[in-house]
Amino acid sequence: MSHAEFLRRVSLDEALVKSITHDYERASISAEDRAMLDYAGKLTTDATAIGPADHERLRAHGFDDRAILQITLIASWFNYINRVADALGVGR
Numbered sequence: 001m002s003h004a005e006f007l008r009r010v011s012l013d014e015a016l017v018k019s020i021t022h023d024y025e026r027a028s029i030s031a032e033d034r035a036m037l038d039y040a041g042k043l044t045t046d047a048t049a050i051g052p053a054d055h056e057r058l059r060a061h062g063f064d065d066r067a068i069l070q071i072t073l074i075a076s077w078f079n080y081i082n083r084v085a086d087a088l089g090v091g092r
Contacts, residue, residue: 003078035061040075047076 008017019027024037039054058068085091 032061032063036063036071039071043072043075044079 004017004021007020008014011017016027016029020029020037024034029037035057039050039058042054043050055068058071063071
């Protein structure tokens with residue numbers, strides 16, 4: 001199941017799913033969700049670029065250390081699984 005399909009099933013909000021998958025930066029989401037997605041995107045693009053300032057930004061949006069760990073683990077797990085699936089040709 002894709003990320004979009006999962007969000008579609010849990011939110012039941014097709015417009016939200018379309019806006020996030022098209023351009024989450026312009027989607028009608030909370031500042032907290034945007035900060036989380038910014039962090040996950042940066043982690044996906046270059047995890048070595050993540051630093052204390054990124055964690056402070058999340059804290060400023062109400063995320064505690066446990067939440068930051070969970071965001072990091074979940075985003076990293078999805079990155080890992082997607083790369084394994086891509087390497088093995090799953091879904092092609």
